Amino acid sequence: MSPVAEQERHTHAAKLAALAALAAGQLSTTGRARIERHLASCDVCRSTHQGMRLHHALTRELQQAEPAVDFGKMELALRREARRAVERERAGSRVLPRLAVAAAILLGLVVAQHWYATRSPGPTAQHAKTQQTAGSTRNFTNEGAQLTAEVTALAGHGQVHDAAGTTRDLTPTSVLAEGDRLELAAGSQAHVRVADATGFVVEEGTQLGLSKLRTNGVILDLSGGSVTSQVRHLEVNQRYEVHAGGYRVAVRGTHFRVSFAVAKAQLTAEVSEGHVVVSDASGTVVSDLIAPARFAVNEGQRAAPNLALAAPRLPAQPLTSWPVLRLAAWPEAVAFTVDGGRILGGAGLAMRVPVGDVTLRAELRDGRTRQWTEQVPEAGLSIEHDALDRLLHAPSVSTATASLDASSIRGVVTAGMPELQRCYERSLKQRPDLGGRFGLRIEVTGGGQVRRVTPHPEAEGANLPDDLLRCIRAATLHWHFPAPGGAGVTFDAPIRLTQGK
Amino acid sequence: MISSAAPQWAQVADAPVLGARRGLLLMDGVDPLVRRAQAGDERAYHELFVRHQKDVVRIVYRTLGPDADLDDIVQEAFVQIFRSLARFRGDAKLTTWIYRIVTNVARMHLRSRRARPTLTSASARDLAIADDTQDPSEISQRNARLRALYKHLDLLSDKKRTVLVLHDFEGLLPVEIAKIVEAPVLTVRTRLFYARRELYAALAADPELAEVLRELGIAEEKP
Numbered sequence: 001m002s003p004v005a006e007q008e009r010h011t012h013a014a015k016l017a018a019l020a021a022l023a024a025g026q027l028s029t030t031g032r033a034r035i036e037r038h039l040a041s042c043d044v045c046r047s048t049h050q051g052m053r054l055h056h057a058l059t060r061e062l063q064q065a066e067p068a069v070d071f072g073k074m075e076l077a078l079r080r081e082a083r084r085a086v087e088r089e090r091a092g093s094r095v096l097p098r099l100a101v102a103a104a105i106l107l108g109l110v111v112a113q114h115w116y117a118t119r120s121p122g123p124t125a126q127h128a129k130t131q132q133t134a135g136s137t138r139n140f141t142n143e144g145a146q147l148t149a150e151v152t153a154l155a156g157h158g159q160v161h162d163a164a165g166t167t168r169d170l171t172p173t174s175v176l177a178e179g180d181r182l183e184l185a186a187g188s189q190a191h192v193r194v195a196d197a198t199g200f201v202v203e204e205g206t207q208l209g210l211s212k213l214r215t216n217g218v219i220l221d222l223s224g225g226s227v228t229s230q231v232r233h234l235e236v237n238q239r240y241e242v243h244a245g246g247y248r249v250a251v252r253g254t255h256f257r258v259s260f261a262v263a264k265a266q267l268t269a270e271v272s273e274g275h276v277v278v279s280d281a282s283g284t285v286v287s288d289l290i291a292p293a294r295f296a297v298n299e300g301q302r303a304a305p306n307l308a309l310a311a312p313r314l315p316a317q318p319l320t321s322w323p324v325l326r327l328a329a330w331p332e333a334v335a336f337t338v339d340g341g342r343i344l345g346g347a348g349l350a351m352r353v354p355v356g357d358v359t360l361r362a363e364l365r366d367g368r369t370r371q372w373t374e375q376v377p378e379a380g381l382s383i384e385h386d387a388l389d390r391l392l393h394a395p396s397v398s399t400a401t402a403s404l405d406a407s408s409i410r411g412v413v414t415a416g417m418p419e420l421q422r423c424y425e426r427s428l429k430q431r432p433d434l435g436g437r438f439g440l441r442i443e444v445t446g447g448g449q450v451r452r453v454t455p456h457p458e459a460e461g462a463n464l465p466d467d468l469l470r471c472i473r474a475a476t477l478h479w480h481f482p483a484p485g486g487a488g489v490t491f492d493a494p495i496r497l498t499q500g501k
Numbered sequence: 502m503i504s505s506a507a508p509q510w511a512q513v514a515d516a517p518v519l520g521a522r523r524g525l526l527l528m529d530g531v532d533p534l535v536r537r538a539q540a541g542d543e544r545a546y547h548e549l550f551v552r553h554q555k556d557v558v559r560i561v562y563r564t565l566g567p568d569a570d571l572d573d574i575v576q577e578a579f580v581q582i583f584r585s586l587a588r589f590r591g592d593a594k595l596t597t598w599i600y601r602i603v604t605n606v607a608r609m610h611l612r613s614r615r616a617r618p619t620l621t622s623a624s625a626r627d628l629a630i631a632d633d634t635q636d637p638s639e640i641s642q643r644n645a646r647l648r649a650l651y652k653h654l655d656l657l658s659d660k661k662r663t664v665l666v667l668h669d670f671e672g673l674l675p676v677e678i679a680k681i682v683e684a685p686v687l688t689v690r691t692r693l694f695y696a697r698r699e700l701y702a703a704l705a706a707d708p709e710l711a712e713v714l715r716e717l718g719i720a721e722e723k724p
């Protein structure tokens with residue numbers, strides 16, 4: 001029996017107002033004495049008074065607590081949300097008044113219908129309830145704050161269809177939200193950053209829905225085409241999945257590509273690093289892929305040691321203040337490497353880059369490469385077709401050798417040390433005795449991106465705790481080195497862990 | 502942390518914050534900041550964020566207790582505020598409207614939390630409110646006591662809990678709460694009465710809390 005029900009068995013209920021006046025010292029001497037006499041003989045009132053005092057004491061404690069919140073963490077997402085709100089507002093203001101009236105009537109009908117359907121008490125509750133209904137699949141929970149994804153590079157053309165039914169062109173400044181749907185035209189490619197060190201490349205002719213974009217998980221719904229993801233290590237309660245053709249490809253920190261051929265209704269999953277699990281609509285695991293491996297429906301699983309998957313361009317910092325670099329459509333180029341990202345060439349390219357010198361590298365159809373540097377001003381830069389054509393007559397850059405000088409390596413490693421320091425400090429909580437020297441073997445692509453990080457096989461680092469290694473790997477995978485060219489370089493970076501006094 | 506990529510946001514980081522929470526409901530009027538945001542001034546959104554961030558954190562914390570995932574819920578609340586701002590027509594005061602949205606977001610979170618229990622690390626949460634001036638063991642003890650309080654609050658209905666939080670923890674008047682929860686004042690008072698009665702009984706019957714008054718240095722009630 002609940003305490004309240006037990007209390008109600010007694011002949012009278014406690015007089016809360018009188019007890020509150022007693023607690024607040026608002027009674028006269030006579031009144032106080034009378035209540036205290038009653039308390040001495042009444043279990044119900046004494047118990048209620050005790051509960052009231054506890055409530056008051058705990059309320060005071062609660063009011064003294066000063067919860068800490070990292071506002072910096074939410075700054076980027078909120079800035080994007082503000083921009084989206086402004087864009088929505090501007091789009092709305094351009095609509096003809098006559099259409100606005102019609103839309104208002106329609107909206108009123110929809111809202112009324114929705115209100116009757118949901119009977120929800122407030123606008124926010126209704127909104128959240130709508131979201132829950134829309135995402136009522138088994139893995140689509142409404143927990144976790146929403147993320148917004150950022151297009152970091154775009155080759156060719158694409159469109160975004162949002163949940164409200166509006167369509168807009170994809171641009172290098174596009175911000176994507178949960179519920180958006182991307183469509184890439186033929187010969188196009190988009191690089192999208194979802195969160196720190198996590199993102200994906202959408203290939204040409206792909207239709208991809210961002211079914212879930214939240215801090216506790218990402219679900220990409222692939223209707224057709226191909227998407228290549230790079231995912232940092234996920235926390236226990238986080239997930240990253242690509243759904244396609246009734247299958248789910250779930251990952252826990254890896255680099256993988258999922259393709260879905262609509263005509264053959266065939267799903268293909270390729271994993272170049274890490275581990276993914278493919279399951280069908282009933283949740284039954286049909287393939288457990290440990291890199292390097294490839295799985296295709298009807299063909300099964302096989303090892304695939306020579307996988308070369310596209311890497312999404314994932315700058316470590318927000319791009320919003322960077323200018324836009326545009327390259328005109330130039331059919332002679334197969335791909336460009338700009339600011340650490342390798343992007344499809346040919347169809348025109350637009351991306352945000354830092355102000356100052358930016359090195360561009362073009363891979364031409366005839367197998368030659370051209371590398372040059374552009375000075376990008378704050379207002380941005382457009383490189384036209386004629387200027388690109390002139391590159392055909394420029395001296396060729398050798399691709400046979402790749403090199404990266406020691407000072408460049410040292411500079412990048414030194415700049416990244418604070419991140420490794422945080423990894424070390426976190427691991428010290430689990431293993432206070434952790435220390436010593438170890439080596440990292442770092443493989444850098446021709447474009448300057450880190451392809452792989454492993455502990456040096458002959459160093460003590462081979463015995464590093466898993467969580468420390470994961471953390472270091474996640475941090476180093478988004479380091480950017482000056483492009484060494486060719487097939488890239490591999491080097492060892494010695495690291496020493498020394499405990500403070 | 503304000504990143505160098507966002508100077509326009511950084512410039513207003515030190516914008517004055519409105520004063521005591523009691524004063525908030527009186528100071529708004531028709532806020533020109535809202536008009537600026539509605540007119541498409543992106544910076545106004547950030548000023549709104551800076552001005553009300555402490556209020557939002559406080560309401561979320563006091564509604565959900567020490568184990569809430571504050572960062573995520575506060576962000577979600579501001580996302581909802583930004584999305585709804587275009588529809589704000591000044592029928593209610595801005596802070597009343599914000600209170601309403603934040604309370605609803607917290608309530609939705611509460612429902613999903615009930616539907617899907619999760620393990621939380623007490624120690625991690627304890628660290629979240631630590632600062633240099635506070636003794637960690639004291640914070641840990643305080644959070645243990647507050648968890649006991651919220652264990653009993655979790656047994657109240659959403660409506661009663663909301664009213665109790667806004668009245669007893671936030672210090673709002675019933676007439677203000679009535680606007681936030683969109684219910685008559687008499688209903689608010691009734692909910693508050695029953696919420697308190699249930700909570701007092703539950704607190705008094707909890708043996709874990711028997712020591713709390715002594716811990717807090719409050720004299721035992723003479724029988």
